[in-house]
Amino acid sequence: QVQLVESGGGLVQPGGSLRLSCAGSGRTFSNDVMAWFRQAPGKEREFVAALGRIGDSTYYAESVKGRFTISRVNAKNTLYLQMISLKPEDTAVYYCASRASYLSPHRYDYLYWGQGTQVTVSA
16 A cells, blocks of 8 residues: 655744655655645645655745755655745645656646645744
8 A cells, every 4th residue: 555644744933944754655656756735724735846756856836945945765765845944824734745757746747645744834
């Protein structure tokens, strides 16, 4: 059974930092493009960042460029999202996802999804 499990979310003050993790099992995710998406209450799920199979290519949403860094450790089947300078508008449930083909910012291109981890940025 293929599973992606996110962790690391929580409550943080504006300007703070968090690191999210996504642990994969049941599949060799080193063969996949991996990505992070997020969904705020009442809004559509939106793209955050994507990373190529060996970590050599990245793609970020404009809203997070310079603040978020996506990375992976294939030996651990784990994806990360380091977030700094967090803003209240970053508040959302964050999801990791994977697909077998090229980098894409479109959620419908991704086949496997985790259940999400809540990130709340508030004073």
